[in-house]
Amino acid sequence: MQNPSTLKKRPTFLRKLPRGRELRGYAWGMAAPFVCTLINWPLQNILGEASILMIYLLGVFLVANHFGRGASILASLLSAPLFAFYFARPIFSLAISDLENIVGLGVMIVVANLTSNLQDKARLQAELARQRESRTKALYRLSQALAETGNQENVAVVAVQHIHDQFGAMSVLLFADEQGRLVYPEAEPLPFSLRATDLADAQRAFKLAKVQQRRNGCAPFYYPLMRSQTVLAVLAISFKASSIDSDPQLSAFFDTFCSLITQTLERLYLAGQAKDATLQAETESLRNALLSAISHDLRTPLTRISGAASTLIESGSECSEEEKQDLGKVILEEAQRMSDLTSKILNMARLSSGEIILHQDWNAVEEIVGGALTRLDKNLQGRPVRTQLPGSLPLVWIDAVLLEQVLVNLIENAIKYTPPGSPIDISAELLPATVRLTVSDYGDGIPKGMEEKLFDKFYRHETETQTSGVGLGLALCRAIVEAHGGAIKATNLAGKGAAFMIDLPMREPPSLNWDKAESATA
Amino acid sequence: MSEIPPLILLIEDDPQTRRFLKSSLMHRGWRILEADNGKTGLALVHSDNPDLMILDLGLPDMDGISVMKKLRQVSDLPVLILSARSQEQNKILALDAGADDYLTKPFGTGELHARLQALLRRAKRTVSSEVFETGELKVDLVNRKVFISGNEVRVTPIEFRLLSILIRHAGLVVKHHELLKEVWGSEHINDQHYLRIYMGQLRHKLEINPARPRYLLTEVGVGYRLAVD
Numbered sequence: 001m002q003n004p005s006t007l008k009k010r011p012t013f014l015r016k017l018p019r020g021r022e023l024r025g026y027a028w029g030m031a032a033p034f035v036c037t038l039i040n041w042p043l044q045n046i047l048g049e050a051s052i053l054m055i056y057l058l059g060v061f062l063v064a065n066h067f068g069r070g071a072s073i074l075a076s077l078l079s080a081p082l083f084a085f086y087f088a089r090p091i092f093s094l095a096i097s098d099l100e101n102i103v104g105l106g107v108m109i110v111v112a113n114l115t116s117n118l119q120d121k122a123r124l125q126a127e128l129a130r131q132r133e134s135r136t137k138a139l140y141r142l143s144q145a146l147a148e149t150g151n152q153e154n155v156a157v158v159a160v161q162h163i164h165d166q167f168g169a170m171s172v173l174l175f176a177d178e179q180g181r182l183v184y185p186e187a188e189p190l191p192f193s194l195r196a197t198d199l200a201d202a203q204r205a206f207k208l209a210k211v212q213q214r215r216n217g218c219a220p221f222y223y224p225l226m227r228s229q230t231v232l233a234v235l236a237i238s239f240k241a242s243s244i245d246s247d248p249q250l251s252a253f254f255d256t257f258c259s260l261i262t263q264t265l266e267r268l269y270l271a272g273q274a275k276d277a278t279l280q281a282e283t284e285s286l287r288n289a290l291l292s293a294i295s296h297d298l299r300t301p302l303t304r305i306s307g308a309a310s311t312l313i314e315s316g317s318e319c320s321e322e323e324k325q326d327l328g329k330v331i332l333e334e335a336q337r338m339s340d341l342t343s344k345i346l347n348m349a350r351l352s353s354g355e356i357i358l359h360q361d362w363n364a365v366e367e368i369v370g371g372a373l374t375r376l377d378k379n380l381q382g383r384p385v386r387t388q389l390p391g392s393l394p395l396v397w398i399d400a401v402l403l404e405q406v407l408v409n410l411i412e413n414a415i416k417y418t419p420p421g422s423p424i425d426i427s428a429e430l431l432p433a434t435v436r437l438t439v440s441d442y443g444d445g446i447p448k449g450m451e452e453k454l455f456d457k458f459y460r461h462e463t464e465t466q467t468s469g470v471g472l473g474l475a476l477c478r479a480i481v482e483a484h485g486g487a488i489k490a491t492n493l494a495g496k497g498a499a500f501m502i503d504l505p506m507r508e509p510p511s512l513n514w515d516k517a518e519s520a521t522a
Numbered sequence: 523m524s525e526i527p528p529l530i531l532l533i534e535d536d537p538q539t540r541r542f543l544k545s546s547l548m549h550r551g552w553r554i555l556e557a558d559n560g561k562t563g564l565a566l567v568h569s570d571n572p573d574l575m576i577l578d579l580g581l582p583d584m585d586g587i588s589v590m591k592k593l594r595q596v597s598d599l600p601v602l603i604l605s606a607r608s609q610e611q612n613k614i615l616a617l618d619a620g621a622d623d624y625l626t627k628p629f630g631t632g633e634l635h636a637r638l639q640a641l642l643r644r645a646k647r648t649v650s651s652e653v654f655e656t657g658e659l660k661v662d663l664v665n666r667k668v669f670i671s672g673n674e675v676r677v678t679p680i681e682f683r684l685l686s687i688l689i690r691h692a693g694l695v696v697k698h699h700e701l702l703k704e705v706w707g708s709e710h711i712n713d714q715h716y717l718r719i720y721m722g723q724l725r726h727k728l729e730i731n732p733a734r735p736r737y738l739l740t741e742v743g744v745g746y747r748l749a750v751d
Contacts, residue, residue, distance in 0.1 A: 374739055
């Protein structure tokens with residue numbers, strides 16, 4: 001884009017004043033000497049010729065100050081004959097006899113020229129400073145806007161918008177798909193999105209990593225946005241006027257603009273790669289954790305089962321009836337544990353693979369709690385369970401099977417981690433937008449700082465304990481509750497142990513047609 | 523003891539499961555017919571005319587649902603489904619196809635016997651058509667009166683209707699759809715909220731602790747079951 005030979009040219013925007021102002025400048029350049037003549041005429045007897053010349057010089061100077069070089073030269077060239085004709089002896093003749101006046105006139109022309117040059121330079125500096133400031137601001141705005149973007153589509157929107165604001169050009173940012181083919185953006189085009197793009201040209205820019213433009217002037221440019229060797233995207237842009245190549249500063253500004261966009265794309269690209277990498281690592285470590293947890297937790301009951309069973313077979317005849325019963329119980333309990341475990345693993349796998357579809361319907365909280373307690377009847381072993389479910393609770397829109405599983409897991413945990421015989425409380429309450437279910441116990445509570453970690457997959461209270469479980473129960477709970485658009489959290493209650501709270505979003509239950517419902521039996 | 527013990531057809535492909543089921547059932551004095559696939563099972567229904575069928579959902583030749591459909595074309599034989607927990611949806615399909623009840627694996631033999639008894643009772647229509655009693659609950663079906671521990675409990679016509687349907691299937695699961703259809707009519711077959719509300723009311727009248735029901739049990743995702751002793 002940058003062509004060294006064009007660098008020395010004056011920037012386009014400074015080469016000429018606006019046309020109207022230019023004409024006005026020449027008009028003033030023409031008028032000023034006459035005005036000076038009119039002012040000088042009555043004063044010619046009072047003032048010396050040198051002073052009169054000064055007045056002309058002032059006029060030229062003012063013109064130079066306001067309208068630049070061209071107008072001031074015109075003024076000075078016009079002032080000279082006027083002075084010579086009206087004021088310099090011989091009067092009413094263009095001839096000048098006095099050497100002093102000739103020198104004065106010469107000085108005037110030179111001064112006019114010099115001052116107008118200085119003026120021009122000052123104006124140029126000011127203009128450049130203003131331009132620089134506005135461009136810096138534009139870049140700042142762009143980088144601000146880009147910093148807030150989180151994906152390619154947003155970057156494209158920001159880029160197209162800012163390019164339009166700054167260069168008045170229509171543009172579009174093209175990204176490649178997985179096969180490395182550039183595709184049109186799927187998003188709705190903006191009012192200043194460039195629509196007439198040629199994907200073949202863009203593809204060439206993408207492939208060769210070089211700017212592409214067709215010979216005819218109005219076709220868009222295709223700029224590859226590159227990060228080291230990789231082209232991240234192609235910017236197709238169509239400038240209104242001729243190309244910006246003729247203005248190196250504008251061109252450099254455009255370069256900076258593009259590099260900001262490129263940097264952002266690179267940031268996103270790297271972030272994506274990092275995310276992929278962590279995801280991969282996570283899956284990997286998850287798999288390892290799962291394998292070790294499963295092998296431990298399945299092996300323990302298996303050992304006990306095979307131990308009990310082989311005892312029964314080998315020395316069953318020597319065992320008392322009671323011993324046989326005990327061994328049978330061991331087998332049954334351990335088998336039950338394995339069965340629970342496998343169904344948890346299965347559910348977790350199905351939930352995390354998105355395979356489980358919620359079968360939501362209107363359900364009564366009391367019924368779900370009742371279902372869970374019925375299922376856990378054996379495990380509860382006469383533990384007091386205190387339920388506090390207000391009759392005013394509305395029906396909730398949930399998958400009863402899954403939510404019952406959540407309650408079963410929470411109650412099982414309470415059984416597992418609290419002393420036998422200590423009570424378990426289950427309560428529900430109506431909050432402004434949710435129905436809150438709380439399962440609380442009277443155990444030691446949750447270790448400080450672990451309230452969140454509990455819900456991680458494979459988290460266990462202690463690494464190796466008698467209480468078995470893969471640490472999937474709570475992760476499963478969270479997955480299920482969140483699939484319902486709800487939230488689950490753990491906390492310690494003062495004077496109690498741990499409390500798990502499930503907040504389920506409340507929905508307006510359908511009206512019950514009482515008359516019809518009741519009259520159906522008549 | 524002149525009564526011939528009931529004949530049970532067991533369709534299950536896993537020989538180990540079959541073995542333990544057989545020994546447990548024979549222990550109760552029941553007669554057993556075995557089949558390790560659906561086709562043989564259906565053939566045995568024709569040839570031996572069993573009183574009851576235990577059907578595993580996962581069979582090698584045809585799935586349990588197809589067996590159910592084929593069976594129901596020719597017979598009203600009471601059927602108990604055995605399903606693994608991962609087959610929730612199939613369980614419901616099998617019930618829709620005409621199975622009478624289900625048991626989720628793994629299960630205890632006590633539970634199995636209770637279900638089989640309930641099925642046989644209903645098949646033989648030994649459920650009293652006048653008075654039903656279980657635990658503290660007593661229902662006079664003729665005079666439409668409900669008693670708990672001898673005290674009459676006032677129930678609305680709908681509540682009574684729900685209760686009587688559950689009594690008719692005492693010990694067995696009754697699907698949501700069946701209850702909705704029988705009580706409110708087939709146009710309300712999907713209005714589960716009706717059921718929730720009325721079952722809730724009924725529980726509050728009949729149960730000591732409605733959140734831990736003794737009689738009106740919830741079969742989550744499937745229906746309700748009236749527990750019997």
